[in-house]
Amino acid sequence: GAVVSQHPSWVICKSGTSVKIECRSLDFQATTMFWYRQFPKQSLMLMATSNEGSKATYEQGVEKDKFLINHASLTLSTLTVTSAHPEDSSFYICSARGPNTQYFGPGTRLTVL
Amino acid sequence: SQQGEEDPQALSIQEGENATMNCSYKTSINNLQWYRQNSGRGLVHLILIRSNEREKHSGRLRVTLDTSKKSSSLLITASRAADTASYFCATEHNDYKLSFGAGTTVTVRA
Numbered sequence: 001g002a003v004v005s006q007h008p009s010w011v012i013c014k015s016g017t018s019v020k021i022e023c024r025s026l027d028f029q030a031t032t033m034f035w036y037r038q039f040p041k042q043s044l045m046l047m048a049t050s051n052e053g054s055k056a057t058y059e060q061g062v063e064k065d066k067f068l069i070n071h072a073s074l075t076l077s078t079l080t081v082t083s084a085h086p087e088d089s090s091f092y093i094c095s096a097r098g099p100n101t102q103y104f105g106p107g108t109r110l111t112v113l
Numbered sequence: 114s115q116q117g118e119e120d121p122q123a124l125s126i127q128e129g130e131n132a133t134m135n136c137s138y139k140t141s142i143n144n145l146q147w148y149r150q151n152s153g154r155g156l157v158h159l160i161l162i163r164s165n166e167r168e169k170h171s172g173r174l175r176v177t178l179d180t181s182k183k184s185s186s187l188l189i190t191a192s193r194a195a196d197t198a199s200y201f202c203a204t205e206h207n208d209y210k211l212s213f214g215a216g217t218t219v220t221v222r223a
Contacts, residue, residue, distance in 0.1 A: 032209065034210070043213045043214060043216050046211070046212070049208075093156065097209055100161075101146065101158075101161055102209070104156045104158070105155065106154070106155035107154070107155045109153070
């Protein structure tokens with residue numbers, strides 16, 4: 001149990017385009033989901049907390065207009081990277097708060113050309 | 114935010130040896146967790162230790178927690194080549210957010 005999926009697993013896009021990443025809790029409901037970003041050879045950095053039915057809360061230094069988060073249901077949160085630039089290339093990982101702790105998705109590798 | 118610090122940054126050991134890595138944090142926690150990440154892959158949850166626990170075992174893993182020193186250690190016994198990965202500690206706080214340490218890269222030589 002407590003499985004979280006992400007889609008797509010990898011994406012390559014041109015600079016200036018927008019990319020949407022989905023995070024789904026498959027066998028449990030999650031009122032709270034989290035989005036992390038990980039640059040090569042670095043640790044995970046929390047970007048934002050996604051709350052079902054309300055606005056996401058962003059960590060300091062994360063642009064909310066650039067990283068749009070929508071938590072439309074108890075099993076789905078989406079992260080849209082708007083007007084992506086090469087410096088946005090990274091590994092994006094979501095997690096969903098489950099019964100005991102957070103459960104992580106497998107990650108999405110974004111490459112912006 | 115990232116509040117955990119881990120040492121060493123990198124560790125290279127021979128198969129069969131034990132590997133120990135440490136994690137320190139700054140503020141009070143609900144629990145501390147250890148994760149493994151193979152290169153370019155997602156996180157694998159290894160073990161969770163609550164703030165009122167001092168030691169926990171899971172297979173070849175042993176985790177200790179010293180809340181007075183705000184530190185934790187992860188011991189992997191009888192290491193195998195498949196243990197080669199990056200290991201991260203993460204502290205959970207009252208707001209359920211996780212703060213990750215910088216990670217320790219472990220290489221197990223055959």
